[in-house]
Amino acid sequence: MADTPPAPASLADFADAARAVLPATVWDFIDGGSGTETTLRANRAALDAVAVLPRVLAGVDTPATTARLLGREQALPVAVAPMAYQRLLHPDGEPALAAAAAEAGVPYVASTLSSVPIEEITAAGGQVWFQLYWLRDRQLVCDLLDRAQAAGATAVMVTVDVPVLGRRLRDVRNSFALPPHVAAANLPGDRDDLAHAGTPGVSAVAAHTGAVFAPALGWADLEWLRARTTSPLLVKGILDPRDAARAAQAGVDAVVVSNHGGRQLDGAPATARVLPEVVTAVDGRCQVLMDSGVRGGTDVLRALALGADGVLVGRPMLWALAAGGRAGARAALELLAAELRDALTLAGCADPAAARTLRTITGG
Template identity: 50%
Template sequence: MSAPAPQPLVTLDDYRTAARGLVEPSAWDYIDGGSGDETTLHESEAAYRRHRLRPRVLVDVSRCDTRTTLLGSTVQLPVGIAPMAFHGLVTPEAELACVRAAGEAGALMVVSTFSGTPLEDLARAAGGPLWMQLYVFRHRPTTETLVRRAEAAGYRALVVTVDTPRMARRPRDLRNGFRLPPGVTPANFGSEISAGLHAGTAGASALGTHAERHHDAAFTWDDLAWLRSLTSLPIVLKGVLTAEDADRAAALGVEAIVVSNHGGRQLDGAVTALEALPEVVAATAGRCEVLVDGGIRRGTDVLVALALGARAVLVGRPVLWGMAVDGADGAREVLSVLGAELENALALCGRPDLASVDADLLRAPQHTTPATPHHF
């Protein structure tokens, strides 16, 4: 008797299940895990389940338009790819697979400082807009060089990660003594920056040790003027979770904010990005664009975020799942699933385009039992 045909992968959870057995276990824990008890990690996804949609009927939804603009660039979906380091952990094509998928889907990609492919190579392969994620290093000339390279290569914005003055304790990585495998390295830097990333120590994370050595924990609001002096690119702050910080960012002329808790990988116990989104949107009062990431697993999740005021969402882990399964094609299919689910949800809610999505689409969040932390 022949073996049954494999079931098609039709949801993001299907891709996660398929990807888990294809990624080396310590790399999987690095990608899948969070900080502390992983409470914020799991609550970030659960937060979307607490919202209910209020569909309207007898609306012409024979065509639903998912296009929008992000800092002036037209995209086909309000779904972009979040910055993630070291795509080579899941596919030999590394970031080139991801940039191909983004271009084919007409989606934004945010390239990580710690890409395993040079930022110029990704720019040449891009079929859509690229933003450059930036960590500020203690050695400021390293940061300056990266900024100037990104602008020269055609990146359209700088995304400054502001929630990582130091890396949080991530128990899975500590237990595994996580380090980068041979052949996976930050391609945008020489040995002076990449040194130590391949050296494992029991009870320590090579990436955590590296961040403590190189990230500039003294970088403050006052230093944004210095960053502005280096480039004409729009500046985006990623990692804002409060109205106070959002108001200050907008007052300083920051062009966009990504509401984010770093995928549950930094401060465990922090609010979820979705919970923080309404106060950030209210505080910015239209002075800058607001995006959100973390916990998005369905097209209806995208719709909830848009109804709460986000201009777009960024997704991270699901794209890596797709690449683990089928390289660039898998990443593109993950984006396609989210796009199809979003378009279907728009139709069923009586919203023919993104401009018609507003807070009236939602009921007040429903109280549910908090997500149970997973202990490993």
């Protein structure tokens, strides 16, 4: 009888398990960044360079991990980031990951480009936030917002850093196209034909998004969206503090400091580098979340110490889904919670709010 492999000791262990079971082209699709992947690497390097000054003699035994995001208490200061086409990784796709998030007590963000309709994702239970890509068809945007609200989504997260898809060279070299069983299930049936059309030297996913995404999204559109929905509104893809301040002025409930996991503008800064300036710029008018590069509980602590209210965790959840479906995703979130409890204890923090008072040193 073969030995049972050891349980993952870190979220990185799920990456090894996922790579072992995924086709190489699918692995490249989720693992890769844009251009020479400079920003992809910078995200990790910047987080690794953040040293947190722990407080001692704090009398902390078992810290709480709960935090308020968008006015609701969450089990962790964490949400599962929006990520497209999750049936590429596991047959159960988005509902499995949403169910794991519900069990963990954290929000799950459903992508416009989910491979399962939003109604089936919200049926998995728990809190679901709907991520909106701005489409050329304004009526389709309205329809998606109405469907998400009717399905029970509790917030809207508009992504603003994808006027066009970043040039992801791994996908270009692989001539990556979606397999027949994976589709953009929230869009009308004929709206993603390009995503399945394999062409040498072309990313079919990039061709599809270029056809349906509206490249000229502007502040007037954000103001329209703010007036269109009464749900909490988050803006994802903020890096410049000036944009963060303007989004706060427009009445958004949160900004997400994000470079799309290093998948859009290659050469954009790491999110951990600009996070403190964004926090200063919004000046308490809205919450600030961070994503891109989060790989464990220590990274959550780092983000909190830099001023974030919480984080989005992305690729590690895809690794866990690929490796073990719903159970794998649940195990990854349990591991993340345990890592965060350890980090809070070692830093002398009774809860995530206390972590936001910690000092940091960059570079060692």
